[in-house]
Amino acid sequence: MRVALFITCFNDTLFPETGRATVRLLERLGHEVVFPAEQTCCGQMHFNTGYQREAIPLVRRFVEVFKGYEAIVAPSGSCVGMVRELYPMAADLANDKQLLHDVEVLAPRVFELSEFLVKKLEAADVGAYYPHRVTYHPTCHSLRMVKVGDAPLKLLRAVGGIDLVELGEARECCGFGGTFAVKNADTSTAMLSDKLRHVLDTRAEVCTAGDNSCLMHIGGGLKRGRAGVRTVHLAEILASTE
Amino acid sequence: MTLKSHPDAFSDGKTPTFEQSAREALADTQMRNNLGKATRTIREKRKVAVEEMPDWEALREAGSALKNRIMRHLDEYLPQLEESVTRAGGQVHWARDAEEANRIVAGIAHSHGAREVVKVKSIATDETKLNEYLEGVGIRAYETDLAELIIQLAGETSSHILVPAIHKNRAEIRELFKDKLGAKDLSDDPPALANVARLYLREKFLSAKVGVSGANFAVAETGTVCVVESEGNGRMCTTVPQVLVTLMGIEKVIPEWRDYEVFMQLLPRSSTAERMNPYTSFWTGVSRESGDGPQEFHLVLLDNGRTDVLADERGRQALNCIRCSACLNSCPVYERTGGHAYNSVYPGPIGAILTPQLVGIGKPGPDSLPYASSLCGACYEVCPVKINIPEVLIHLRGKVTRHKQDESGLKGKLDPESAAMKVMARVFSDRKLYEGAQKAARIGQWPLARNGVIGHLPGRLAGWTRSRDLEPVPDQTFRGWWKTRDGSF
Numbered sequence: 001m002r003v004a005l006f007i008t009c010f011n012d013t014l015f016p017e018t019g020r021a022t023v024r025l026l027e028r029l030g031h032e033v034v035f036p037a038e039q040t041c042c043g044q045m046h047f048n049t050g051y052q053r054e055a056i057p058l059v060r061r062f063v064e065v066f067k068g069y070e071a072i073v074a075p076s077g078s079c080v081g082m083v084r085e086l087y088p089m090a091a092d093l094a095n096d097k098q099l100l101h102d103v104e105v106l107a108p109r110v111f112e113l114s115e116f117l118v119k120k121l122e123a124a125d126v127g128a129y130y131p132h133r134v135t136y137h138p139t140c141h142s143l144r145m146v147k148v149g150d151a152p153l154k155l156l157r158a159v160g161g162i163d164l165v166e167l168g169e170a171r172e173c174c175g176f177g178g179t180f181a182v183k184n185a186d187t188s189t190a191m192l193s194d195k196l197r198h199v200l201d202t203r204a205e206v207c208t209a210g211d212n213s214c215l216m217h218i219g220g221g222l223k224r225g226r227a228g229v230r231t232v233h234l235a236e237i238l239a240s241t242e
Numbered sequence: 243m244t245l246k247s248h249p250d251a252f253s254d255g256k257t258p259t260f261e262q263s264a265r266e267a268l269a270d271t272q273m274r275n276n277l278g279k280a281t282r283t284i285r286e287k288r289k290v291a292v293e294e295m296p297d298w299e300a301l302r303e304a305g306s307a308l309k310n311r312i313m314r315h316l317d318e319y320l321p322q323l324e325e326s327v328t329r330a331g332g333q334v335h336w337a338r339d340a341e342e343a344n345r346i347v348a349g350i351a352h353s354h355g356a357r358e359v360v361k362v363k364s365i366a367t368d369e370t371k372l373n374e375y376l377e378g379v380g381i382r383a384y385e386t387d388l389a390e391l392i393i394q395l396a397g398e399t400s401s402h403i404l405v406p407a408i409h410k411n412r413a414e415i416r417e418l419f420k421d422k423l424g425a426k427d428l429s430d431d432p433p434a435l436a437n438v439a440r441l442y443l444r445e446k447f448l449s450a451k452v453g454v455s456g457a458n459f460a461v462a463e464t465g466t467v468c469v470v471e472s473e474g475n476g477r478m479c480t481t482v483p484q485v486l487v488t489l490m491g492i493e494k495v496i497p498e499w500r501d502y503e504v505f506m507q508l509l510p511r512s513s514t515a516e517r518m519n520p521y522t523s524f525w526t527g528v529s530r531e532s533g534d535g536p537q538e539f540h541l542v543l544l545d546n547g548r549t550d551v552l553a554d555e556r557g558r559q560a561l562n563c564i565r566c567s568a569c570l571n572s573c574p575v576y577e578r579t580g581g582h583a584y585n586s587v588y589p590g591p592i593g594a595i596l597t598p599q600l601v602g603i604g605k606p607g608p609d610s611l612p613y614a615s616s617l618c619g620a621c622y623e624v625c626p627v628k629i630n631i632p633e634v635l636i637h638l639r640g641k642v643t644r645h646k647q648d649e650s651g652l653k654g655k656l657d658p659e660s661a662a663m664k665v666m667a668r669v670f671s672d673r674k675l676y677e678g679a680q681k682a683a684r685i686g687q688w689p690l691a692r693n694g695v696i697g698h699l700p701g702r703l704a705g706w707t708r709s710r711d712l713e714p715v716p717d718q719t720f721r722g723w724w725k726t727r728d729g730s731f
Contacts, residue, residue, distance in 0.1 A: 009670065012720040013680050014713065019720035035724050041670040046663060048617060048636055050643030054667035061671060089556075089633065093640070144619035173574045177616025184614060185705030186265045190274075190578040191616070192709065220710030223695065 001121075002032045004069035006110065008079045009041035015212040021239035022075045022113060028239075029117075029126060038065045043090070044082040049179045052093055059090045063102045071120070072110045075235045077142025077210045080112040085145045112142055113235055114210055118151035124158050129242035131161035135204035136234075137195070137218065139211040140173050152210055152234055159237060167207075168198040176217035192221045199229060210234050250399065251586040251597045252340065252369055257607030260614040263583040270580075276411045277580050281571045287515035288568060288624070295511070304504045306628040309562035312496060313552060319462040319495045320543065326465030330527025332539040337489075340370035343544050347372060347454060347487050348379050350540055354485055356381060356452045360443075362469055362476040363387035364456025365403055365565065366489045366544055368587040369600075372454070383454065384446045386475035388439050395422040401581030401589065404513050404567040409580050443475065453483035453536070457490040458564070459505060460541070463498045466526045467541065470509060470519050477521050486525075486536035491544050493561040505564060508626035512566035547600035556637045560595045562627045569621035569631060575614055584611060591621035595634040603638075603645050612638035659702070677721070684715045 003026055007019045023033050043058030062083065066072050074080050084107045091100035117123050136156055142148045156164050175181065175191025182188075195218060199207050207222070209215050212233055219231035248263070249255030267273065292298050312319060324334040337343035351359055359376065361367065361383050373383040373394075385394040389407040393400055396418055400406030407415070416430040425438045455476065459468040467488055469476045480486055496505070510519040528539050552558050570576045570590030581589030585607055586597040594615060598608040612635045621631040647654045654660065669675045690696045696712035698704065706712065 007720050009676070013683065014715060016716055016718060016720035016723055020723060023724075035721070035728070037721065037724075038673050040673060040676045043670070046667055048639070049663065050612075050636075050639030050641075051660075051663045051667065052636075052640040053644065054663055057671050058667065086633075086636070089636075140616070140618035140620075144623055171620075173616045173618035173620070175574070175616060177618070180613065180616045181710075182702055182705040184261055184264060184575075185708055186261070186268050187575055187579055187614070188616070189709040190268050191574050216713070217710065220706070220712055223711040224697075224709060 004072045005033055005035050006072050006074035008076045018075050018233040018235050021236040025239040036065050042079050042082050056094045073116045075113045077112045077139050077146045080110055081141040081145030083110045112146045114151040115148045118154050124154040126238050128238045128240050129160040130237045130240045132206050133163040133204045134206045135165050135167045135202040137209045139209050139214045142210045165202045165204050174214050174218050176214050196221050207231050208234050251601050251608045257585040259610035264579040267579045267583040273409045273580050280408050281577045284571045291511040291515040301507055302628050305508050309627050313558055322462040323495050327541050330465045332527040335542045337542050337544045339546050343370045343542055344372050344375035346542050350487050351381050351452050354451050358382050358450050359452040359454050360384050360386050360446050360450040360479050362455040362479045363390045365587055366456045366491050386443050403565055447478045447482050450483050452485045453479040455488045457488050457494050459496050461499050462495050466524050469523045471521045472519055474521050477523050480523050481535050485538045487540045489542045492548050509564055509566055512568040512626040551599045557599050559629045562629050563592050568624040572620040572624045591631045603641050609642045680719050687714055
């Protein structure tokens, strides 16, 4: 299958290894990956912080850049959630019927990586090998907006050599929430403390998730506490081989 | 420790922002313990109560559809309700705002020479500050719900819409009862505590001439008003006094008797995790023949900003709320800050979307509430009438931002966040600018990175590095790598 990679501005700039891993993984499974170079940002930060007028041109841009592709895949539940769940609201706000139509046509073709693998390609075993003790944090947007369900866990269970341990209170938010982490830094930190406690309780050496934004938050707390636990995006685990 | 007392969103004074109050609340370790324990317990119980319902999703759908229809046709259902209540011997009053509602209730109490009223737990009366108003005109209001009594005696405000004293544990309540009710040798056993309250309240029930209640529902078709409760105090307040006054937000009307079928399945399971709550009282006007129950019934219909909320097609779903409090119990923010940080009688996720809409955009305290969320969506998942709280939060953030940009003149234009967001939006709208900015970020970060870690960020971003490290921007972007691998880029 020909897959257009929606890298997300966050991964492009801050976590390029996740993008490289996504490409390696999809190519290993026999798919052709293309990268529409005009892509920038989906507009989520602007939209969710209240700068919706400013986000609308970014919504239009995304639709323009990706409308010619059949399958669009991103290693981020959050950005996929923005496109699938909030673009219609943006189009509505822009009072643009054509944009709403284009968004509705495009949205079902945009997939989060784990759901694309498990639900669309029906491939739970991607031939990965990762001999580490790992715990998985289901990110809020992948869980409640994109509804990836247990797709990430299905993929992880099939990884060779992995010691997968369950995270306590896994479904609870890590406290990132985009600009929330800065605007309400104290509350965000209180939520993070509890998440870190659960991560440390698992005695895992790696905490993984489908979103680097949440992982940057959890990882930033682990690193500040010199906890000796690292965060690794799901795509990087799935791309690893023996 | 309790939070410093501030004016709340429905008072005249300026309230602090959520960030300010939350910082104070988060330092209260006892409160966080009490609250964490209580919300965890009720969350788990609710899950069990909901999962045994095979048609839960269909019920939520029905509840949502009913409420949406009600909000579209309030102009028909409210006059119908007035007619039905009047036909059944009740009197209906319309209150534009809190002041008018309080004046009506006080007037009724005065006309009967009442110096005391007994109250069923009602958030609408908390919203209008009825107790304070009555106090000012020489009438003492006694809260009869156990938790409401606790906070009334403690001189505090509610921190939860269903369990107002959720922030207190039983040891704290024992001390309060010893101090305020003169109870000696009191244990902190809940039945013993409840018994002290029962003895104190029984006397009030029997002597008060006027009972005051809120309403969970009122049926337009029949004029039947309903209060759902657990302790029986509501049944006492609505049956023993000779005069009953109900203050109800206009959004509480439901069209027909049969609509209860949906709501009475959704509400108890979502709020107390019970299949059915212990006491559900229904009354239709007054009983003319038997002389039983109140001989006079007044229904006060309160607007107080609700019709303004109704005018916002996306925001109005906040009015669909049936006050179950499941969103509070499942909110990770509420669980840690408690209800007082919201500076409103409506705390938690529902409060964050209801309060700013009821009082209007443009006030710093209430304007901060839509930001009191990580948008995790746990509230939407449990809401029995499917209020899309995250969507409304985002919608209201938009309104707050546009208000700030458009109506604050020069201040709005010079706002640093707004300016930064505008620059970034411009950068993201052009590939060349975007790639240039990626390069600039790499170069610009060198004064901040030490040994491969950024430990301090400047300005507002310092909020991040107070508790979290940051990885520096890597040398090569993804697109930089793709370019080296793919010549056609």
